[in-house]
Every structure is written in structure tokens, then in C-alpha cells.
Amino acid sequence: MTSPDIDTRILEVLVTDGRIPIRELAERVGQAETTVRDRLHRMEDEGLIRAYRARVDLEKVGVTTTTWLLASVTEAPRDRAVQALKARSQVLNVHPVASHPQRVLIHVASMEDQNLLDFVEDAERRFGLHIKSILPVARVLRPDDEQDLPELP
């Protein structure tokens, strides 16, 4: 087995069980504990592994729905709007679209006292955010490990 394969195996196990003890992880990938520990620390030091995150069921912490918005930022530099949107407590993630200088995809959480319409109206006022499509999420098949935890009620 060449070395990248061991790293890949380690990551595959971690994706499904991020808190697995090193000893069990080593058993699962069929390597010595020291090998696995060293490789894990190297991947952390190199920044390939940026963090370890608990996947939270948003419905169980007071989020009623989440929605993907396809939108354009018309009255502010997109970079600045993206940063400001990411800082909003309701926003789970924001992706600038590569093919279009104004387009963004925004994943927004709705909670008891923070609804989607208020968010959209505020973003329209502040950045000239123009919504093209609203895609409500009915079920998460695979959670986004990069998304932020909203400010919980």
C-alpha cells in the first residue's frame, strides 16, 4: 500500500466516525497505531484537516426549515456581500458562483423569530440582493461539513 492510500483510508473512516479513538482507527485501516497517529497529526499540521465538527440536526435545535437561495448581488462588491452574509447568524453557507460576477448561492436557516422573508428584505436593502430562485430543503441527505452553526434560539 502506498502512503496516499493510507491517508485516504484514514479520512474515509473519519468522515463516518470523526471521534473514533486512534486505536480503533488503526485497526480499521490495518496499520500500526503510531503510523496512524503520525499521519493524522501530519494531515492536521499541513492543514488538510482544518477542524473536526459535530454534525448537528438543525431541526432538533430550533431551526424550522433551511432554504437555498440563488441570487445576485447588485449593489455591493460581491466579496464584501459574501463576507457580510456569512457573518449573519441565519446563514449556514454562501458560495460565490464562478461563471457570473454577481451570482451567489446562499443557504439560510429559518427559526422561530427569524424568517426567510425578513432575511431577504434586509439583504435586498443592504446589498441589492436580487433573488432568482428559492429552493426549500425538505430533507438533508448528506450534511455540509463546512456549514456554520446558526445562532440558536
Added chain:
Amino acid sequence: MKTDKNRIDAINRRILAHMQENARDTYSAIASSLKLSVNTVRDRVIAMERRGVIQGYGPVLDLEKRGFTTRLMAFLHANPGAPECDESRFVHPYIQAAYLSPSRYRLIVELAGPDLQTLREFITHSIEPCGYHNTQFEILETPVRQEEQVPVTAPALSFTSGRSPEMSEPLTPLP
């Protein structure tokens, strides 16, 4: 009125916030960082796992460092009458996230991979056969980390002919 069933208290909120970055920490490391007792942290984490508040743990990977320099969001139409895709199908290194939507795009999938061609083939061979067609997608810029951001200039494309590649039609008008 909404019940308090889905509210979490301040201590659990702090534990969850800590576990957004350092979920591999031992209970005692979390406890000392949050100035709580080890028993409190252990009991609460286990209780949140049992209640399904915490669904699991995973690493947050730097996709570019992994060689996944192309990212896209795919929007798929469901074949009429096709059964729902099994969740296990969405555990794959290229799949970053997947959602079912009651909009006309039944499935929304965020992908990351080495290049566009690989991801297109992955969608055609591994996702569409599950009951989807006419996939459209937007190529995403790499995550906003200014110091290393490289603009991507590839155009948005559509997989199948006969549709505009632009995702410009509103799916649902604003209320």
C-alpha cells in the same frame, strides 16, 4: 405556540459551539476549555447523541489541499415515479452535501473533485441513474479565504442539450 422540545440550553450550546472546531477533543479537554466538569460534558454529549441532536462527527477538509480544485452545485430533476435515492449513495469523497427539495429541482448536490470532467462523469454514472435527469450546475468559486483565492473563469454548463445553461428562471416567486 412552539414547545421547548427543540430548544437547547446555554451549556449545550457552548458544547456544540466548541465541537464545531474541536470535536475530536476528549471530554476532559472540552470540560477544561469550557470550565465545566468532565461528567457534565460527557453526560450532555451522550444525551445529545442519543436524542439525535448530534448526528455524527467528521473532519472539515481543505478541499484544495486534497486536490479537489473544482467545486460545483448540481441541480437535478427527478424522473417521474422514481423512488427516493438511498442516503448511503451520498457518502462519497466527491459529495460535499446533498439535499432533497420540493422545488422543481428535486435534488441539490454540492460536489468537489479534481476537475470538471471527472465530476460530470460522476454525476452521469453515479447520481443520475438513481432516478434523475437533465442536471444543471453552477461552478463555485473556491471558499472565501482571500489570501489564497484563485478566481475560476469556467462558464456554467448544462449536461444535457435542449436547455439553457443559465439558471435564470425563478422557481418560486417571492411572496
